[in-house]
Amino acid sequence: MAREKLKLCIFGTFNAGKSSLITALDPSARHIEADCDGEATTIALDFGRVRVGEQQVFLFGTPGQDRFEFARKILSRGMDGAIIVADSTIAPDQMTRQLYSWLKETGLPVVFMLNKCDLPESRPSLYAEAVGDASVHLISARTGENVHEALVSFVSGIVEGCNPA
Numbered sequence: 001m002a003r004e005k006l007k008l009c010i011f012g013t014f015n016a017g018k019s020s021l022i023t024a025l026d027p028s029a030r031h032i033e034a035d036c037d038g039e040a041t042t043i044a045l046d047f048g049r050v051r052v053g054e055q056q057v058f059l060f061g062t063p064g065q066d067r068f069e070f071a072r073k074i075l076s077r078g079m080d081g082a083i084i085v086a087d088s089t090i091a092p093d094q095m096t097r098q099l100y101s102w103l104k105e106t107g108l109p110v111v112f113m114l115n116k117c118d119l120p121e122s123r124p125s126l127y128a129e130a131v132g133d134a135s136v137h138l139i140s141a142r143t144g145e146n147v148h149e150a151l152v153s154f155v156s157g158i159v160e161g162c163n164p165a
């Protein structure tokens with residue numbers, strides 16, 4: 001895939017760490033959010049840009065609440081790959097499983113980034129069945145641990161034409 005620009009969409013449930021991942025990759029990222037019970041939550045999208053080698057990568061973070069499925073569908077148009085961010089401190093839920101099933105059907109590259117691996121209650125093994133043969137990276141979006149390496153690995157797979165899913 002000889003392209004100079006890639007569009008990656010970031011999916012996951014509420015509070016999985018999608019916005020934090022984008023901010024860890026691009027500190028000047030933009031967020032459209034609202035207050036939800038004293039916490040900020042994405043209600044439209046997050047947007048960030050980063051270079052990976054010769055590739056300009058555009059990151060589109062999708063809202064994680066069920067009611068924003070329409071926004072996820074709109075943002076996913078024209079994407080070159082998908083990142084599913086999951087909270088490794090809790091077991092995979094139905095929404096995560098549905099997202100992965102839908103994204104696998106697109107035939108596009110999909111990767112899991114299991115977030116919050118810096119926390120003592122992190123249990124990435126809970127995702128073994130849910131991720132199947134998908135590529136998995138253990139990250140901490142809050143500390144930035146492994147986020148750049150995970151993105152470089154994913155983008156490299158897309159550029160080289162192999163589907164890391």
